[in-house]
Amino acid sequence: MSSTALSIKISIQDVNKSFRIKRNTDQSRDSSEPVIALQNINLDIHPGEFMVIVGPSGCGKSTLLDLVAGLTKPSSGQVLLDGRPITGPDLDRGIVFQQYALFPWKTALANVEFGLEAKGVPRKERRKLALEYIQLVGLAGFEHRYPHELSGGMKQRIAIARSLAYDPDVLLMDEPFAALDAQTRETLQSELLRIWEATGKTILFITHGIEEAVYLGQRVAVMTSRPGRIKEVIAVPFESRTSEEDLRAHPDFVRVRHQIWDLLKDEVQRAQEQEKSRSLTAAGSKIPVKGAGFNG
Amino acid sequence: MANPSTGEALVRLEGGRRSSPARARSLLGWGLGRIHRIFKAVIVLAAFLALWEAAPRLGWTNATFLPPLTEVLKTWWRLLLSGELAEHTQVSLARSLGGFLLALLVSIPLGLAIGWWKTAAQYLNPLLELFRNTAVLALLPVFIMLLGLGETSKIAIIFYACVFPLLLNTISGVRNVDPLLIKSARSMGLTSVGLFQKVVLPASVPTIFVGIRQAGAASILVLIAAEMAGAKSGLGYFVQYTQFSFQISEMYAGILTISIFGVLLNYALVTLERRLTSWKQTQSE
Numbered sequence: 094m095s096s097t098a099l100s101i102k103i104s105i106q107d108v109n110k111s112f113r114i115k116r117n118t119d120q121s122r123d124s125s126e127p128v129i130a131l132q133n134i135n136l137d138i139h140p141g142e143f144m145v146i147v148g149p150s151g152c153g154k155s156t157l158l159d160l161v162a163g164l165t166k167p168s169s170g171q172v173l174l175d176g177r178p179i180t181g182p183d184l185d186r187g188i189v190f191q192q193y194a195l196f197p198w199k200t201a202l203a204n205v206e207f208g209l210e211a212k213g214v215p216r217k218e219r220r221k222l223a224l225e226y227i228q229l230v231g232l233a234g235f236e237h238r239y240p241h242e243l244s245g246g247m248k249q250r251i252a253i254a255r256s257l258a259y260d261p262d263v264l265l266m267d268e269p270f271a272a273l274d275a276q277t278r279e280t281l282q283s284e285l286l287r288i289w290e291a292t293g294k295t296i297l298f299i300t301h302g303i304e305e306a307v308y309l310g311q312r313v314a315v316m317t318s319r320p321g322r323i324k325e326v327i328a329v330p331f332e333s334r335t336s337e338e339d340l341r342a343h344p345d346f347v348r349v350r351h352q353i354w355d356l357l358k359d360e361v362q363r364a365q366e367q368e369k370s371r372s373l374t375a376a377g378s379k380i381p382v383k384g385a386g387f388n389g
Numbered sequence: 390m391a392n393p394s395t396g397e398a399l400v401r402l403e404g405g406r407r408s409s410p411a412r413a414r415s416l417l418g419w420g421l422g423r424i425h426r427i428f429k430a431v432i433v434l435a436a437f438l439a440l441w442e443a444a445p446r447l448g449w450t451n452a453t454f455l456p457p458l459t460e461v462l463k464t465w466w467r468l469l470l471s472g473e474l475a476e477h478t479q480v481s482l483a484r485s486l487g488g489f490l491l492a493l494l495v496s497i498p499l500g501l502a503i504g505w506w507k508t509a510a511q512y513l514n515p516l517l518e519l520f521r522n523t524a525v526l527a528l529l530p531v532f533i534m535l536l537g538l539g540e541t542s543k544i545a546i547i548f549y550a551c552v553f554p555l556l557l558n559t560i561s562g563v564r565n566v567d568p569l570l571i572k573s574a575r576s577m578g579l580t581s582v583g584l585f586q587k588v589v590l591p592a593s594v595p596t597i598f599v600g601i602r603q604a605g606a607a608s609i610l611v612l613i614a615a616e617m618a619g620a621k622s623g624l625g626y627f628v629q630y631t632q633f634s635f636q637i638s639e640m641y642a643g644i645l646t647i648s649i650f651g652v653l654l655n656y657a658l659v660t661l662e663r664r665l666t667s668w669k670q671t672q673s674e
Contacts, residue, residue: 164575196570198594
């Protein structure tokens with residue numbers, strides 16, 4: 094793949110991001126200390142590429158995804174999509190969340206139609222497209238179920254259908270399979286690869302699972318513990334991922350898996366130390382919950 | 390069987406696969422289950438009514454102060470036919486619905502607005518908490534003083550009693566919408582208006598309904614108290630008046646009517662709530 098400017102879909106350039114964390118119960122020390130979430134991130138993602146970011150928990154992976162989604166802005170540096178800076182969320186990028194984020198008052202079908210409605214697709218067309226994508230994720234027949242009537246795996250399939258339906262160029266996936274049981278996860282991983290090959294989307298996929306990263310990614314970016322930096326980007330040398338044989342037993346798979354494990358080992362330990370000391374100093378105080386702020 | 394609809398669905402699902410004697414047995418089981426459910430729903434109530442009938446007749450209580458149920462029902466029927474009950478019920482209904490609907494009209498839009506604008510909520514919360522925690526009936530004299538003994542003061546105090554549960558629940562409904570749903574909708578490029586209309590509003594309906602039910606209960610409580618404190622018609626007045634003139638059977642007939650009134654109002658609200666929030670998981674019990 095040539096690396097001219099044209100063949101880069103997403104370009105993350107010198108990105109830094111820091112937060113101020115407010116503590117409710119702090120009396121003595123200054124109540125807001127800046128936390129550096131991301132430090133000097135540089136990463137280019139090619140069109141149609143399946144890029145996986147793997148890192149220890151709390152390393153800022155989700156923050157990076159939010160930046161690409163346009164839900165937050167970098168403190169410095171820039172994120173380009175097709176050469177243009179990202180100014181906000183838009184329908185050219187779709188997000189799939191770990192907790193599905195389906196609207197519980199809407200049926201599966203209405204959930205998939207939601208993004209299409211936002212895009213301004215006429216009603217009839219909406220219905221047709223939604224049914225098509227529900228079929229694509231293998232849930233034909235479940236269109237009129239409400240989310241609480243679906244299993245975790247089914248909900249995630251619907252969430253994926255919802256994001257695909259409005260046809261974004263880029264699919265951003267934030268640990269989408271982390272809440273699923275092992276078997277469902279494996280099924281959905283191979284289904285995702287099938288969908289990726291069928292649709293040619295650029296996928297940015299975040300996980301803390303090494304196996305998942307190697308199995309899915311064409312390239313795997315390994316992140317450090319906080320402040321999150323890109324430690325190394327590793328190319329995964331497989332040609333066709335959707336073949337029938339057990340990829341996980343392949344010697345190359347084992348080698349790459351070990352390589353990433355080696356890179357991550359210290360980071361995970363450090364992240365766990367950080368977490369411990371954080372929860373010690375912040376004992377009793379409210380740690381901001383993962384998720385969105387309420388800035389209507 | 391925890392949930393009747395699940396039970397039915399299960400029976401239907403299994404029915405397809407079973408041979409006919411087995412199906413007959415499962416249908417029989419279903420019928421028995423239904424009888425069992427009805428039995429559970431009715432038995433304690435029936436025992437209570439039987440006790441009411443028996444106690445005065447057997448001389449356990451003074452029949453003058455607690456006439457047997459059949460006596461009360463007879464009186465109730467007579468009052469119903471004479472139109473007296475209907476008249477008082479109508480007056481009460483107009484007052485309680487008037488205050489209740491007025492409160493809906495004011496509180497829900499106001500609550501949505503306050504919930505949406507964080508700063509407004511921060512400023513208003515202490516005052517709202519103060520009002521909410523002031524027992525409404527303590528304010529009854531104030532309302533009568535300011536608005537007189539007519540309809541205005543009654544509707545006003547019912548309105549007041551309904552406003553706070555509605556307002557506070559609406560605010561908390563809006564404030565507690567799952568942030569992930571908002572994030573998800575924002576990622577699809579929804580504007581603030583769209584976000585409010587398509588996500589925040591439907592997501593807060595269940596919490597708003599908690600407020601509506603609380604307000605419904607409050608409206609009846611305050612209605613009766615207000616009518617007892619000063620009125621010339623209405624069910625509260627009727628109970629008070631019959632007690633003073635020692636028409637004990639009539640008094641109980643009035644109380645019975647108030648109970649029925651309350652149960653019906655609650656039933657109507659619960660039904661409406663079920664319809665509007667049918668998407669919610671119903672696996673309680």
